Amino acid sequence: MRLFKTFYGKNNFFLYVLYIGILIFLYLFTNLSPDSNKLLNEMHITMSKILMLYGILAGVIIGVSDPYLPTIFTPRGEWYRTVGITATDILEYEALHALVYASIPTIVIVLKGISIEKSLMYVFMPAIAVGLTFTTLKSALSLLCTKVNISASLVRVTYMVGGIALAGNIAQLVITYPIASSLTGLLIYILGNAFIIREVVS
């Protein structure tokens, strides 16, 4: 928890405002009623739209405000080899990051009156898959960029743009193929972080 506590717990008022702003935005623009519990097809379409919209917004937010990257890899992943960061720290941070990412659209859906079971199944689980994929890929991408001496600002722009493209498309995929996509998300999380850990911790 030490990375997460430090980088999410301190001086991130702007980040919290953005997250709450997205939550309100999604709530206002989501056309769902508790009756939708009965209509699975409508749920699919709406959830897909919500996750795509959310993916785009979150891509921008994380690109602009993620307090953790790209500084963790400055310069070129070398720093953390000298100060005792562990593989657990990295895996934990990425997983918690995905959890924060997934919780926002889930809260929106629950506030709309959709049952918790359906919210977990159709929003939370797909969003976790998107979150794991997204957060791992942007970390791995940032590390690759810093390894070849690309500046921090460019790294930020790269994963912001990459995030928007990825999150939107992945969201659609996970809605259509939830199990395969979740497994793929988990695989990307494992492989991506194996690369990051090898570079930063070994």
Place this chain on the structure above:
Amino acid sequence: MIEITNLKRNFGKTEVLKGISLKAEPGKVTGLLGPNGAGKTTTIKILSTILKPHGGDITVNRHSVIKEPALVRKNLGVVFEESGIYQRLTGEENILYFADLADVPPDVAKERMYKFFELLGVDYAKKLAGTYSKGMMQKINLIRAIIHNPPVVVLDEPTNGLDVPSTRAVETFIREMKDEGKTILLSTHLMAQVEKLCDYIYIIHKGRIVEEGPPQSIKEKYDTATVEDAFLKVVSSDVA
């Protein structure tokens, strides 16, 4: 104690380190001098377990950088020229975060941190690091590197670009660490600083140690008034 034995490292076909050996002892400041590209930073990177050697070894308090890199890291505090301080955190938060990574209990870390603030004249640590000048940042960087009280401290150009008061504060701090019995390896281009701080110096040139000894002995050997003049003689004679 740092012991470097026959250290070799290549980058592609270029031999950057051609078998250097040196020793830095506790309670002393050992200087590592050399022109740009001599191999100083490569040596420090291997010492701090960032790079692996292609030959030879380094031990830090008898732990090998090849076999026990995690134990080497625990015994080391490294100050690079590039600070690695998070600009979105305050100075205090940066230091306490790194203390946490090094498993220092929070109360112990705070006690040490405030002691160091007093020694270095840091009264700005509650502000965001992004607002600091280079000198302010470097003082935080120095405290960050030694918050876990490592017995061995490696300083790579610690006062580069600092103003006179900040440089003086950092130099006093280095002396304090030396008096506490820490092993200090100092890499710098500032020869006046070498004369003031170092008990023993190694001059590295083209990947080899070309001269070593206490600053006074080196000045006498080359019949010069300053270490800077001796350094220039050593380096130019090696070129010839």
